[in-house]
Amino acid sequence: MTSPDSVGPRWFSIPQPTSVALTGGDWRQASVHVIAEASEFEGEARRLERELAELGIEHGGRSAIRLRAGGWSGESFSVVVADDVEVNAGTPAGVFRATRQLLQNLRAHGVIPRGRVESAPAVVERGFHLDAARKYFSSEWMITLLHELADVGINTFQWHFSENEGFRLASERFPEIVSAEHVTRDEAARVLDAAADLHIDVIPSLDMPGHLRHALAQHPSLRLPSAGALETDHALDVTRADAVRFAENLIDDVAPVFARSTRWNLGGDEFVDFARIDEYPVLAEAARERFGPEATGFDLLTSFVNGIGAHLRERGFAARAWNDGMLRSSAVTLDQEIVLTWWTNWHAQMRPVADAVGAGHALVNFNDALFYYVLGEQAGYSYPTSERIWAADWHPGLFSALPGGRVQEIAAPYPDALLGVAFSVWSDDPAAQSPQEVGDGIRGPLRAMAERAWNGGSALTHEEFLAVAGRLN
Numbered sequence: 001m002t003s004p005d006s007v008g009p010r011w012f013s014i015p016q017p018t019s020v021a022l023t024g025g026d027w028r029q030a031s032v033h034v035i036a037e038a039s040e041f042e043g044e045a046r047r048l049e050r051e052l053a054e055l056g057i058e059h060g061g062r063s064a065i066r067l068r069a070g071g072w073s074g075e076s077f078s079v080v081v082a083d084d085v086e087v088n089a090g091t092p093a094g095v096f097r098a099t100r101q102l103l104q105n106l107r108a109h110g111v112i113p114r115g116r117v118e119s120a121p122a123v124v125e126r127g128f129h130l131d132a133a134r135k136y137f138s139s140e141w142m143i144t145l146l147h148e149l150a151d152v153g154i155n156t157f158q159w160h161f162s163e164n165e166g167f168r169l170a171s172e173r174f175p176e177i178v179s180a181e182h183v184t185r186d187e188a189a190r191v192l193d194a195a196a197d198l199h200i201d202v203i204p205s206l207d208m209p210g211h212l213r214h215a216l217a218q219h220p221s222l223r224l225p226s227a228g229a230l231e232t233d234h235a236l237d238v239t240r241a242d243a244v245r246f247a248e249n250l251i252d253d254v255a256p257v258f259a260r261s262t263r264w265n266l267g268g269d270e271f272v273d274f275a276r277i278d279e280y281p282v283l284a285e286a287a288r289e290r291f292g293p294e295a296t297g298f299d300l301l302t303s304f305v306n307g308i309g310a311h312l313r314e315r316g317f318a319a320r321a322w323n324d325g326m327l328r329s330s331a332v333t334l335d336q337e338i339v340l341t342w343w344t345n346w347h348a349q350m351r352p353v354a355d356a357v358g359a360g361h362a363l364v365n366f367n368d369a370l371f372y373y374v375l376g377e378q379a380g381y382s383y384p385t386s387e388r389i390w391a392a393d394w395h396p397g398l399f400s401a402l403p404g405g406r407v408q409e410i411a412a413p414y415p416d417a418l419l420g421v422a423f424s425v426w427s428d429d430p431a432a433q434s435p436q437e438v439g440d441g442i443r444g445p446l447r448a449m450a451e452r453a454w455n456g457g458s459a460l461t462h463e464e465f466l467a468v469a470g471r472l473n
Contacts, residue, residue: 010109010113011101011105011113011115011117012104012105012108012109012468012471012472013100013101013104013105013468013472014104014152014153014447014450014451014465014468014469014472015119015152015153015450015451015453015454015455016451016454016455016458016459016460016468017079017101017117017118017119018118018119018120018455019117019118019119020115020116020117021115021116021117022113022114022115023082023114023115023116024114024115025113025114026111026112026113026114027081027082027083027085027111027112027113027114028057028106028110028111028112029057029061029063030056030057030058030061031057031058031059031060031061031063032052032057032058032059032060032061032063032064032065033059033060033061033063033064033065034046034048034049034052034059034064034065034067035064035065035066035067036067037066037067037068037069038067038068038069040069040091040092041067041069041089041092041095043092044067044092044095044096044099045067047096047099048065048067048099048102048103051099051103052103052106055103055106055107057106063083063084063085064084064085065084065085065086065087065102066084066085066086066087067087067089067095068086068087068088068089069088069089069090070088070090071088071090072088072089072090072094072120073090073091073094074090074091074093074094074120074121074124075091075093075094075097075120075121075153075155076089076090076094076118076119076120076121077089077094077095077097077098077118077119078098078116078117078118078119079098079101079102079116079117079118080115080116081112081113081114081115081116082114085102085112087099087102092199093155093199096150096198096199097119097153098119100150100151100152100153101117101119104151104472107471107472108468108471108472109471119454121153121453121454122395122396122412122414122453122454122455122456123396123414123418123419123420123421123453123456124419124420125155125156125364125419125420125421125422126153126154126155126156126420126421126422126449126450126453126454127154127155127156127157127158127203127364127420127421127422127423128145128149128154128156128157128158128422128423128424128425128446129158129160129205129366129422129423129424129425130142130145130157130158130159130160130424130425131160131163131424131425131426131427132159132160132161132168132183132427133160133161133162133163133165133166133167133168133214133427134163134164134165134166134426134427134428134430135166135375135427135430136166136168136179136181136182136430137435138183138187138435139183139184139187139188139190139191141435141439142159142183142191143190143191143194144439145439146191146194146195146198146200147194147198148439148443149198149200149446150198150199150200151472152446152447152450152451153450153453153454154200154423154446154450155199155200155201156200156201156202156203156263156420156422157195157200157201157202157203158202158203158204158205158265158422159191159202159203159204159205160205160207160265161183161204161205161206161254162205162206162207162211162212162214162215162250163207163211163214164211164212164213164214164234165213165214165430166179166181166182166214167179167182167214167215168181168182168183169182169183169188169254169257170182170183170184170185170188171250171253171254172185172253173249173252173253174215174218174249174250174253176218177214177215177217177218177219179214185257188257189257192257192258192260196260201260201261201262201263202258202260202261203261203263203264203265203320204254204255204257204258204261204264204265204317205264205265205267206250206251206254206264206265206266206267207265207266207267207268207269208236208247208250208266208267208268208308209235209236209238209243209247209267209268209271209301209304210234210235210236210267210268210269210270210271210272211234211267211269211270212234212235212236213233213234215250216233216234216235216236217233219246220233222236222237222240222242222243222246223235223236223237224236224237224238224272224280224282224283225237225281225282227272227279227280227281227282228279230272230273230276230279230280231273232272232280235271235272237282238271238283238300238301238303238304239282239283239286239300244304244307247304247308248308248311251264251266251308251311251312251315252315255315255317258317261317262316262317262318263317263318263319263320263339264312264317264318264319264320265319265320265321265322265341266305266308266309266312266319266320266321267321267322268301268305268321268322268325268326269321269322269323269324269325269343270324270325271301271325272297274298274324274325274328274347274349274350275347275349277296277297277298278296278297280297283296283297283300284296284297286300287299287300287331290303291303291331291332292331294330294331295329295330295331295332296329296330298325298328298329298330299329299330299331299332301325301329302326302328302329302332302333302334303332305319305321305326305334305335305338306332306334306335306338309321309335309337309338310335313337318337318339319335319337319338319339320338320339320340320341320364321338321339321340321341322340322341322343323340323341323342323343323344323350323351323356324343324344324347324350326338326340326351326356327351327355327356327359328349328350328351334359334361336359336360336361338361339361339362339363339364339419340356340361340362340363340364341363341364341366341422342356342363342364342365342366342367342399342400343366343367343368343372343400343424344368344400345399345400345401345402345403345408346368346400346403347403348402348403352402352408353399353408353410354408357410357415357417360417361417362416362417362418362419363417363418363419364419364420364421364422365396365397365398365399365418365420365421365422366421366422366424367394367398367399367400367421368381368400368424369392369400369401370384370388370389370392370394370445370449371384371421371422371423371424371445371449372384372424372426373423373424373425373426373438373441373442373445374426374428375425375426375427375428375429375430375432375433375438376428376429376431376432376433377432378428378429379428383441383445384423384442384445385444385445386444386445386447386448386462386465386466386469387462389445389448389449389452390448390458390461390462390465393457394449394452394457395412395452395456395457396410396414396418396420396421396452396453396456397409397410397411397412397414397418412456412457414456420453421449421453423442423445423446423449425438425442443473444469447465447469447472448465448469451465
C-alpha cells in the first residue's frame with residue numbers, strides 16, 4: 001500500500017482500500033458525466049453528481065465516471081482512475097463505498113490519484129451505538145451523524161432509546177413512559193429514511209429486563225420485588241406473565257417504526273447484581289420451582305431472553321443480547337440464534353468469548369476498553385483515542401481482556417460467526433458534553449475503528465493515519 005507520506009501521488013481515504021496500485025498523475029475535471037451502466041446504480045449516479053457539484057465539478061464535458069456491475073459482491077469494489085473513472089461493484093452499497101473513496105480524495109487534496117484500488121471489508125458489520133435515552137439527541141443531529149458514519153464505511157446504527165433515565169421515542173400505546181424531550185414518530189421516520197439512503201441498517205435497542213427504571217416508574221407493580229439493600233426498581237419481574245407481556249407490548253408498540261430493520265438488541269445485561277443473584281429471593285424461588293433445585297436466577301434470565309428472542313423472530317427481527325449475563329445458566333440453554341454483542345469481561349464470573357464460540361453464537365465485538373465513549377468518563381472509563389487503538393494493535397477479533405489482562409482474540413481470517421464490531425456512545429453524564437462536543441470527540445477514534453475494522457488492522461502507522469484523517473475534516 002502506498003503510504004500517505006510517500007513522495008508522489010497519495011490515496012487519501014478512511015478506510016484505506018485493501019490494495020492500491022498508483023500509476024502516476026492525477027484526475028481532476030471541471031465537468032464530468034456520471035453514467036450508471038446498471039439500472040440499480042442510477043440512484044448512486046444521481047447522488048454522486050450532486051456531491052461532485054458541491055465540490056465544483058459540474059455535470060457535462062467529455063470525461064466520465066462509469067458505475068459498472070460485476071465481479072464483486074456486498075460492499076466490495078474496485079476503482080480504476082485513468083482519463084475516465086471506472087467503478088466496479090456488485091451492489092448499490094458497493095458503489096456507495098467506492099464513491100466515498102473518490103470524494104474523500106477530492107476533499108483531501110482536490111484530485112484523485114490515477115491507478116487502481118480494490119477493497120473488501122474484513123467483517124460485514126462496522127457499527128455505531130448511540131445512547132439517545134439518557135441524553136436527548138435531536139433527529140437532525142442524528143441524521144448529520146449518519147452522514148459522517150456512512151462516509152467512513154459504518155453500516156449499522158444501534159439506536160438505544162430506552163434507559164433507566166429516559167424513554168425518548170414516541171409511544172402510541174404507552175405515552176405515559178415517554179420523556180418530555182423525545183423523538184417523534186415523524187422525526188424517527190426521517191432518521192430511518194436517511195439511514196436507508198446511506199446504506200446503514202438501524203438496529204433498535206430496547207434494553208430489558210433491566211435498565212427499565214424510567215418505564216417501570218409508571219408501572220411499579222411490574223417491578224422485581226424488593227431484595228433488601230439490592231436495587232430492583234430498574235428490573236422487570238420476569239417471574240410474572242403480565243410483566244413479560246408488558247415487555248412484549250413495549251416491543252410491539254415501537255416495532256412499526258423500525259419496519260426496515262431486521263435486527264433488534266433486547267439487552268439482557270445488568271438485570272440485577274449478577275455477583276449476588278442468589279440474594280434476590282423471588283428469583284431464587286421461582287428458578288428452583290420452574291427448573292429444578294440447582295437452578296438460579298440466570299436460568300430465569302436466559303428463559304426470558306429466549307422468549308423475547310422468539311417474540312422478536314415472529315415479528316421479523318433477529319435478536320441480539322449483551323454478553324455479561326449470558327451463558328451463565330445451568331438448566332436453560334441460551335437460544336443459539338441469539339447474537340451476542342460482546343462488550344466486556346470485567347468480572348471473573350462472566351463467561352469468556354471462547355464459550356460463546358463453542359456454543360455456536362455469532363458475535364459483534366463492542367470492546368469497551370477501546371470503543372466506549374462514556375460521557376463524563378464515568379464508571380472508570382476514559383474517552384477513546386486513536387493513539388490507544390493503534391497502541392493495542394486492535395483488529396476486529398481482539399475483544400476486551402479477561403480479568404488479569406488475559407487476551408481474548410479470534411485470529412484472521414475471521415470466521416463467519418464474527419459478524420463485526422461497534423463503537424459506542426453512552427450518555428452516563430448527559431450534561432458532560434453537548435451533542436456538538438460528542439460529535440467532535442468521537443470523530444478521531446471512530447475513524448480509527450473504521451480503518452482497522454474494514455482492513456482487519458491497518459497498514460498505516462498512527463502518524464500516517466492522522467495525516468489522512470486530518471485532511472478529511
